[in-house]
Amino acid sequence: MSLNENSFSVVSAQKLGLTFETGDGPVHALSNVDLEVKKGDFVSFIGPSGCGKTTFLRVIADLEKATSGDIRVNGMTPEEARKARSYGYVFQAPALYPWRTIENNIALPLEIMGYTAADRKARIERTLDLVNLSGFGKKYPWQLSGGMQQRASIARALAFDADLLLMDEPFGALDEIVRDHLNEQLLKLWARTQKTICFVTHSIPEAVYLSTKIVVMSPRPGRVTDVIESTLPKERPLEIRETPEFLAIAHRVREGLRAGHSYEE
Amino acid sequence: MTAMNKARLHFWWQSWQGALALLLSLAALATLPLLADAPEPYNPITMFSVFLLTIAAAVCALLPLPGMLVAITLFVCTHLSAAMLIAGLAGNEGKATGALYMLVAADWLLAWRCVSLLSSVRTRSKSLDGLLRLIIPAIFGAWILILWEVATRGAGIPFILLPPPSSIAARIATSLPILWADVQQTIFKAVLAGYILGSGAGFLTAILADRFTFLRRGLMPIGNLMSALPIIGVAPIMVMWFGFDWQSKAAVVTVMTFFPMLVNTVAGLSAAGTMERDLMRSYAADYRQTLLKLRLPAAMPFIFNALKINSTLALIGAIVAEFFGTPIVGMGFRISTEIGRMNVDMVWAEIAVAALAGSVFYGVVALGERATTFWHPSNRGG
Numbered sequence: 001m002s003l004n005e006n007s008f009s010v011v012s013a014q015k016l017g018l019t020f021e022t023g024d025g026p027v028h029a030l031s032n033v034d035l036e037v038k039k040g041d042f043v044s045f046i047g048p049s050g051c052g053k054t055t056f057l058r059v060i061a062d063l064e065k066a067t068s069g070d071i072r073v074n075g076m077t078p079e080e081a082r083k084a085r086s087y088g089y090v091f092q093a094p095a096l097y098p099w100r101t102i103e104n105n106i107a108l109p110l111e112i113m114g115y116t117a118a119d120r121k122a123r124i125e126r127t128l129d130l131v132n133l134s135g136f137g138k139k140y141p142w143q144l145s146g147g148m149q150q151r152a153s154i155a156r157a158l159a160f161d162a163d164l165l166l167m168d169e170p171f172g173a174l175d176e177i178v179r180d181h182l183n184e185q186l187l188k189l190w191a192r193t194q195k196t197i198c199f200v201t202h203s204i205p206e207a208v209y210l211s212t213k214i215v216v217m218s219p220r221p222g223r224v225t226d227v228i229e230s231t232l233p234k235e236r237p238l239e240i241r242e243t244p245e246f247l248a249i250a251h252r253v254r255e256g257l258r259a260g261h262s263y264e265e
Numbered sequence: 266m267t268a269m270n271k272a273r274l275h276f277w278w279q280s281w282q283g284a285l286a287l288l289l290s291l292a293a294l295a296t297l298p299l300l301a302d303a304p305e306p307y308n309p310i311t312m313f314s315v316f317l318l319t320i321a322a323a324v325c326a327l328l329p330l331p332g333m334l335v336a337i338t339l340f341v342c343t344h345l346s347a348a349m350l351i352a353g354l355a356g357n358e359g360k361a362t363g364a365l366y367m368l369v370a371a372d373w374l375l376a377w378r379c380v381s382l383l384s385s386v387r388t389r390s391k392s393l394d395g396l397l398r399l400i401i402p403a404i405f406g407a408w409i410l411i412l413w414e415v416a417t418r419g420a421g422i423p424f425i426l427l428p429p430p431s432s433i434a435a436r437i438a439t440s441l442p443i444l445w446a447d448v449q450q451t452i453f454k455a456v457l458a459g460y461i462l463g464s465g466a467g468f469l470t471a472i473l474a475d476r477f478t479f480l481r482r483g484l485m486p487i488g489n490l491m492s493a494l495p496i497i498g499v500a501p502i503m504v505m506w507f508g509f510d511w512q513s514k515a516a517v518v519t520v521m522t523f524f525p526m527l528v529n530t531v532a533g534l535s536a537a538g539t540m541e542r543d544l545m546r547s548y549a550a551d552y553r554q555t556l557l558k559l560r561l562p563a564a565m566p567f568i569f570n571a572l573k574i575n576s577t578l579a580l581i582g583a584i585v586a587e588f589f590g591t592p593i594v595g596m597g598f599r600i601s602t603e604i605g606r607m608n609v610d611m612v613w614a615e616i617a618v619a620a621l622a623g624s625v626f627y628g629v630v631a632l633g634e635r636a637t638t639f640w641h642p643s644n645r646g647g
Contacts, residue, residue: 063546089543112550140640
């Protein structure tokens with residue numbers, strides 16, 4: 001992690017707050033969030049539902065606007081960053097367009113951003129290979145399994161030149177075995193592409209397995225309760241989840257979650 | 266042994282039509298003649314053939330033979346026998362007896378059995394499947410016409426009330442040039458022009474209403490109000506505005522088809538999911554890109570819904586609008602004048618042509634829908 005210490009800050013939030021005005025009065029989705037995400041980091045956001053982890057990701061993506069504090073993405077406001085197409089976003093569901101084939105779904109951002117046809121073709125091929133979907137380009141999304149669809153949506157987010165990948169519980173709807181497999185692939189992909197990844201999850205093993213930095217959040221109001229720098233090596237086989245080091249980090253995450261969450265409610 | 270008994274029982278249950286048909290034809294035989302005091306009674310050879318065909322078909326339906334063989338035998342026998350019965354009815358209107366109706370009922374039951382056999386046939390070839398898909402509804406349709414013919418001629422129903430289908434068909438055959446001129450006037454000019462103008466204008470207005478909030482706020486409630494109005498009532502006004510020729514009918518069709526398209530397209534444009542829209546926003550896509558690449562494709566099922574509704578509305582609008590003044594050609598004109606001259610067969614001929622044209626129109630739109638919205642869960646099947 002020493003490599004990252006002086007490197008460029010991709011996301012930097014100071015005293016960030018977001019309040020939704022609802023019929024039942026204001027809801028504090030985020031309050032006083034301070035956070036730095038460095039270039040090349042794999043940051044997981046973990047916490048119970050309502051802790052604002054998805055909201056925070058959506059603020060980075062300029063899909064929501066913060067109501068107080070300051071946030072910079074690649075040194076710009078989120079809106080400028082979005083207009084500069086600085087990030088790829090992977091949603092909870094694949095959100096592939098059913099009238100487009102897989103390769104045309106991957107071509108969608110490329111068409112919008114004005115890449116040439118030849119460039120599009122090369123990028124589709126490369127990203128399909130990255131997510132192990134070569135040969136499925138001509139299929140329609142509804143002809144593939146849920147795991148394959150989600151991989152296609154990751155390919156779509158990787159197709160254009162954004163260094164930041166925002167992932168909102170991308171594997172939440174998949175079963176454990178597929179999920180393990182995709183986690184392993186995601187780590188390899190992260191190593192190959194050198195992207196910065198912000199990853200929202202509610203699974204402790206997933207967060208510990210994937211991340212260089214784990215942000216533990218708690219609800220009412222949504223806030224950061226702990227930031228854990230992972231001591232695990234960059235090379236992580238699935239078996240690493242049995243090691244004492246892994247379990248120690250998982251324990252600290254669990255403690256952080258418990259501290260922030262009062263079960264008496 | 267028991268399995269075989271069960272199979273046999275099952276078989277008997279399956280062909281209860283055969284058993285009933287046999288009973289009916291025997292009853293008909295016992296209560297001859299087929300026509301009472303007929304000027305031109307059936308000749309003995311025809312009578313013999315009709316009974317032979319019907320009884321043979323009924324027996325065939327009861328025997329444990331291969332399904333396809335039975336179906337073909339039933340198809341040939343019942344239709345031959347029905348054709349001979351109908352041929353002998355002409356000139357003997359109102360003279361049919363219970364025996365004749367029983368015989369026709371027997372044939373009808375056997376044709377029913379034939380259809381149920383055909384619809385349970387599994388074929389391996391696609392073309393044969395397609396043929397079956399055509400034959401089964403064709404037999405259904407044929408029997409509606411056969412029963413209609415037998416009822417009108419057999420019971421001597423007055424021509425003015427309901428002419429038999431054979432005289433409607435004869436009228437169609439002798440009036441082809443007139444019918445063709447009417448189709449050209451009403452469908453190729455009024456319906457198509459109005460349909461394209463109305464649907465196109467509704468579509469463009471929906472896009473504008475989507476783009477500009479003030480239009481959506483102001484126009485949509487009025488659109489909903491207008492779509493509830495009986496728009497056919499504006500037909501006389503359109504004749505005043507646009508004259509007697511097809512332009513005034515096209516105007517009525519335009520007004521009728523405008524609002525269904527407007528309302529459906531506006532609904533369709535909000536059919537895309539929030540996640541899909543967020544995706545477009547994350548790409549910093551502009552309004553035009555989001556519209557073309559997401560919202561219009563997602564709206565296609567709604568748009569085709571409107572196109573299908575409009576295909577029937579347009580035909581109704583054009584025909585009824587012609588009741589309020591036309592040059593001396595057009596389907597609506599023909600219907601309104603011929604009914605006044607008691608030429609009911611011509612009215613029915615126009616109705617048949619309109620039904621055919623309407624079905625073709627609808628079918629073309631439905632084909633376009635299948636090609637465009639193949640991805641929609643309701644169309645994915647095949």
